[in-house]
Amino acid sequence: MSQNIYDSIPFFESYSKYPRMEKGLAGASEWPLLETMLPSSLVSKTVLDLGCGDGWFSRWALDQGAKAVCAMDVSRNMLSRARSLSPPDRYSAITFHQVDIEVLDGPGGLDPEEETYDVAFSGLALHYLVNIEAALRQVFRSLRPGGLFVFSVEHPIFTAPQRPGFSKKTGAASQDWPLSSYFAEGEREVDWLGAPVRKQHRTISRYLKTLRTVGFEVVVVDEWGVSDEDSRKHPDWPNDGGIPRFLLISAMKRVQ
Template sequence: MKQNKYDDEGFFEKYSQMPRSVQGLDAAGEWASFRPMLPDMNGKRVLDIGCGFGWHCRYAREQGAASVVGIDISENMLARAREMTDDAAITYRRLAIEDLDYPAGAFDVVISSLALHYIERFDIVCREVHRLLAPGGSFAFSVEHPVFTARAAQDWHYGPGGEKLHWPVDDYYGEGLRQARFLENNVIKYHRTVSSIMNALIEAGFVIRKLSEPQPTPEMMKANPSMRDELRRPLFLLIAAERQD
């Protein structure tokens, strides 16, 4: 199933108002941890799968990437990315992640930000990314943490006064589709365990170089005291891997 909620105008309008949509990477809670996990991109051919507004594409060029391709299934996302980009070395293309059709070895780096939990067959994507990476190529991505995706509700357990008592984890081993709520809309996500994610990468031929379960920085918590609740459970899982040859 290829989901395209972002071409729903109401949903896209709400997404466009999120801090990370307005302010870019510095407003993304995971960016401080994800940035140092990215490989050296100087002179590299980079692919961003699920590129959204193209923030990571433009960052790759700032880091010296020779060329960047950003793919997304949403025309709305791509239109905004093109509006925000003035760089002939960046190409945006409408393409679902499930339909990657580039030649073997076409890229040196593949990145993805918060897109792969929308994909049903992560194992197939891993094998395809491995195929289109050149020997020694790098794959770095972020997803919602399995502790976060396990329950479709994706919400706290509240006390009688509305206080956040704890984050419930249930059905962790029951992998598969979750009908979640995001921006006041029903959105399909796919839950998988940490071990399933890791093993899919290993079985596809990747060596895992680093993992991160990022916490909010002191600066983030100072600017927004409610961010302290993000210390109580992981929201993101970040992985950096390399093609093994």
């Protein structure tokens, strides 16, 4: 089962102060790049949102004309927040489900025999999964032929070190990120917001190979990091020495 750190009250209260929670879509720094990887139109599409958090993507998809959105998350706290932000008079076509997305073929999960969705999306959730191949296989089966899966994860350069942390040389304007253990895939435990959080480090090639193994055709691979322009527009964003923070991938279920 995936770690459910967001149902820890102290952790959730701390996380609720993050821009992603306070600003929704506007607080997701990588969103403008992710948006370009999605279909140009979601009108009448059925959408799957894996690790939906407070539901920001689900609401956006419905606002873009999607017919229905199935939103899944393991956290009761996140789903409660998502429902409170999604008034039924406007977002009745979103259904929220408490599901461990690592076990999508379990109770309340996906029907592995049914090609239900046109688009699947996951924002910064898959790097928590131990058995990502099983989850991707279920996503693949749930998509209609021609369906698109778009997701983001923490960049493998960011998840690789066993003891992650920035370092700064005396007099330097930016910080460095010492890279180590890149090819040593597996669990990493980091202290975040005062709690031990478990993540799974995978190389970029592992993500791509696993997608192809389950049947996907990789369409776009991109990376997001704070650029000089971003630093000028958002002086509150940390100057991190130009390392990539997020890996963004889109993959298609080909029409046979």
